[in-house]
Structure formats: structure tokens, C-alpha cells
Amino acid sequence: MQAGPSAASSGNTSQAILPELVALGPAFDFEHRMRYCRRFRMEFTFAERKLEAPVLPDGYCFVAWNPRDLDRHAAAKFHSFRDEFDSQVFPSLGSLDGCRRLMLEIASQRTFLPEATWLVGHGNSNGKPPHFVDCGTIQGIVSGRDSGSVQNVGVTPDSRGIGLGRALIVKALHGFREFGVKRVYLEATAENAPAVELYRSVGFRLVRTTYKHMQDSPPAVTEGADPTALAR
Numbered sequence: 001m002q003a004g005p006s007a008a009s010s011g012n013t014s015q016a017i018l019p020e021l022v023a024l025g026p027a028f029d030f031e032h033r034m035r036y037c038r039r040f041r042m043e044f045t046f047a048e049r050k051l052e053a054p055v056l057p058d059g060y061c062f063v064a065w066n067p068r069d070l071d072r073h074a075a076a077k078f079h080s081f082r083d084e085f086d087s088q089v090f091p092s093l094g095s096l097d098g099c100r101r102l103m104l105e106i107a108s109q110r111t112f113l114p115e116a117t118w119l120v121g122h123g124n125s126n127g128k129p130p131h132f133v134d135c136g137t138i139q140g141i142v143s144g145r146d147s148g149s150v151q152n153v154g155v156t157p158d159s160r161g162i163g164l165g166r167a168l169i170v171k172a173l174h175g176f177r178e179f180g181v182k183r184v185y186l187e188a189t190a191e192n193a194p195a196v197e198l199y200r201s202v203g204f205r206l207v208r209t210t211y212k213h214m215q216d217s218p219p220a221v222t223e224g225a226d227p228t229a230l231a232r
């Protein structure tokens with residue numbers, strides 16, 4: 001998950017983070033009094049991995065990208081991320097307006113890839129509200145000559161654990177492959193076990209660990225306090 005096109009270049013690697021804090025998730029850099037979040041950059045290479053077919057539970061269907069559906073993607077993104085730690089890492093994910101701006105930013109990129117951008121939901125087969133309920137969203141962009149990147153994948157809380165996240169990722173990978181890219185990147189917060197495990201199980205492998213500066217104000221440090229507590 002990138003949260004937006006600009007996040008792809010999150011080179012905020014800090015050398016000052018204590019290794020024992022890094023192991024605990026969000027880390028605290030005492031020297032600069034800043035909080036960092038550990039992020040995994042993961043890669044799927046078509047030549048090395050077998051790509052499964054996307055499978056949806058009965059009654060669910062994919063909705064292909066249509067610019068008129070921008071608000072639907074924004075709402076699905078907001079409901080998927082609003083209560084998640086990633087909305088602290090990327091504050092725009094924590095508000096509907098922020099998600100809308102993010103969607104506009106993504107969809108207006110020259111490199112935006114409709115083939116890797118999908119809604120998933122259930123209710124009827126034409127995929128149109130009000131009788132269709134959106135349950136998840138994914139977006140993709142082409143990020144280089146041969147590569148693409150998944151911007152955000154999110155499934156709304158009530159619809160998790162039934163295979164929609166996997167179906168969205170796999171569907172987007174098929175879109176990237178049809179477009180001709182050779183590898184697909186994404187980023188995930190290291191402590192987001194469901195996401196990291198999902199990507200790993202589809203065939204993504206870890207290629208790099210980065211640290212993203214968190215924009216909220218750092219917690220107060222009390223003299224003599226347990227430093228690891230700040231990293232939890």
C-alpha cells in the first residue's frame with residue numbers, strides 16, 4: 001500500500017533508529033524526537049511466480065474502473081482504512097475528503113492504470129448502486145518502463161476474511177500483466193500482518209525495508225521511562 005503516488009519514493013531511511021525498537025513496529029528516534037514506521041517494499045515478478053486466477057465468493061463481482069466511480073473508490077478506501085494504523089501513517093486515509101483527494105491524485109496520474117484498478121462488492125450483477133454494496137478497492141499505476149505499483153488495497157471490515165483482498169490483488173496483477181509490466185511493487189506497514197501475509201501468500205517477496213516519518217507529534221518522553229514502550 002502506497003497511499004498515493006508520492007509515497008513510492010519514501011526514502012526516509014533512518015540510520016539513527018535503535019534496532020531493538022525497529023523490531024517492535026513504529027520506532028522512536030530519540031536523537032531527533034521523531035516517530036518512524038517500518039515499511040516493507042514487496043515485489044511480484046511475473047517470470048518467477050505463477051499467477052493464480054482471481055476467485056470471488058458467490059454473489060460478489062468486480063467493477064471495472066470508470067471515472068464516474070471515483071467517489072465510490074474513495075468511500076470504500078475510507079471505510080477500509082479509517083480505523084487502521086495506516087491512517088496514522090498516512091493521515092489522508094483517515095478522512096473521506098482525504099481519500100477523495102488521494103483518489104483524484106492517483107487517477108489523474110499519466111501513469112494511472114485502469115486495468116489494475118477495481119472495486120469489488122455484491123448486490124447485483126451490474127455493479128451499480130443503490131442495490132450494489134462496495135466492499136473493497138484497489139488501484140494501480142505504472143511506475144517505470146517494466147514495473148507497476150499497487151497504490152492501495154482495502155476491504156471494508158465486515159467483508160474481510162472471505163477472500164476479497166486476495167481476489168483484488170490477483171485481479172490487479174492480471175491487469176498489470178496484460179499491460180506488459182514485468183514486476184509489480186507495493187509497500188506495507190511491517191506490523192500490518194494481514195496485509196503482509198496476504199501479499200506473501202500471493203507471491204510477493206520482501207525486497208527492501210524503509211522507514212516512514214510519521215506526521216503526528218511524537219509522544220512525550222519521560223526521563224527514565226521504558227524506551228520500548230514508545231515503539232508499541
Ligand SMILES: CC(C)(COP(=O)(O)OP(=O)(O)OC[C@H]1O[C@@H](n2cnc3c(N)ncnc32)[C@H](O)[C@@H]1OP(=O)(O)O)[C@@H](O)C(=O)NCCC(=O)NCCS
Pocket residue numbers: 001002080081084086153154155156159160161162163164165166167187188189192193194195197198199201
Ligand atoms: C489486508 C486486507 C486487504 C486483507 O483483506 P481480506 O479480504 O480480509 O483478505 P482475504 O480474505 O483475501 O485473505 C487472503 C489472505 O490474506 C492473509 N490474511 C488475511 N487476513 C489475515 C489476518 N487477520 N491475519 C493473518 N493473515 C491474514 C491470509 O494469508 C489469507 O489467506 P487464507 O484465508 O488462505 O489464510 C484487509 O485486512 C484490509 O483491508 N485491511 C485494512 C486496509 C489495509 O491495511 N490494507 C493494506 C494496506 S498495505
